[in-house]
Amino acid sequence: MRILIIGGTSGIGLALAQHYLSLGEQVAVCGRDLQRLDPQLVERYPAMGRYQLDIADKNALAAAIDDFSGGGLDLLIVTAGLYFNTPSIQLDPATALQMLRTNVSGLNHAFELASAKMLPRKSGQLVAIASIAGLLHDYPGASLYSATKRMVIALCETYRKALAPFSIAVTTIVPGYIDTAKLRALNHGDASHKPFLLSEQQALAHITQAIAQRQARCIFPWQMHWLVSLFNCLPPPLRRLIRK
Template identity: 30%
Template sequence: MALGDRGAGRFPPVTREKIIITGASSGLGEGMAREFAARGRSLGLAARRLDKLEDLAADLSAQAKAVAVTRLDVTDTDDVTRAFAELSAELGGVDRVIVNAGLGKGAPIGTGNAAANIETVQTNLVGALAQIEAAMAIFRAQGYGHLVLISSISAVRGLPKAQAAYSASKAGLSTLGQGLQAELAGTPIVVTVILPGYIETDINRGVKTKLMTDTRSGVAALVKAIEREPRRAEVPAWPWKPLAAALRFLPEAVSAKLV
């Protein structure tokens, strides 16, 4: 399978056979697990709800080459290394890690709901950093790998009210990815930052927008982008690629209404 963005670079196209996905018990994580299983990959799945993971693993066993699961709360940062090492050992190695576990809680800052905002940042940024540390330790030791960071279109520009902490957490995640890309350019360790727009999942339940993409189409676009291994991809590309560009320059009164 040719990976267009990577194949155009210094290293030849590869297929990532052994994939770890966090936040895999529901939403985009579950969707990606199902899509990669249909492609015959080996999967290491982590999430807080072990019962959900075990049910998912049973569903995927007929298609995936192998499925390993472990319970992981990414805010328990000391446990992330254990979980990644365990999944890697069960799969016989790891070629790709998808840092997907995330939280969509939030409240206007200073309105008495600080706990929701702090939990969002702890999960989406601190927890993600712990995952990046664990994944990169594996990749540096073996000399190759593909790190995928599931950020958000919300990372492009600071958003108001209940989205402020979420937006900031995803912006931090994107910046971590950019820093690693600069460091690892020209090496066999590839870093991809994915910025999904509105895709129909629990985290977007209740959002009223004409820009919502159904789950199946959104996940298909997500996996297609990941397989290309670009530095950055807005997903789905239409309308989010042009909207992401616009968000950088539009007046605040307009940008706040778009995301």
């Protein structure tokens, strides 16, 4: 398979790249800083494609997809996204716009460009990493991040509806907290206090199984899913109070 991973230079994106490379698949990763890649990984897999770009840059994204998909594109995985640790942060206009461009319009552009490569062959799969935060109903004080992740889930559902007649699958990954370097950095080096925290390897097992089975949606862990469902049943004022 030819697999392109946007956001594949770190975290769960990099773990997915290593997984598919170990299986002998043709893999390319995209990221804003290719220097983050482990030199030993690059040396071990010299055929791995590497594209330095920001998902918010549609022209750069189109060029990378065109270049890599010359022999066809079987699987696109989008893990790129901006995250802020708390809804209480007041985002400046530039940061808010960057989050929208990365989490929403960037994903839309990636799916649009990749599906254009897959439609003539009537095969392929699109995958996006959302968040359990995207399952939260909107309420006063809810974060922009959770709103963008609701859009990720909605975009996936829309593309799934449009592409299903052409044998192109769309898989939405909806994880809880994953113990990545990024999450630890946002929590002063230690994310162990996060509820139902999963290791990267545990998350990788859920994600790769969902992709292999071409599932429509994969939500994990079940405990976080249950908590979010319970939270959504509360009146909006009480939800806001709890979040504070």
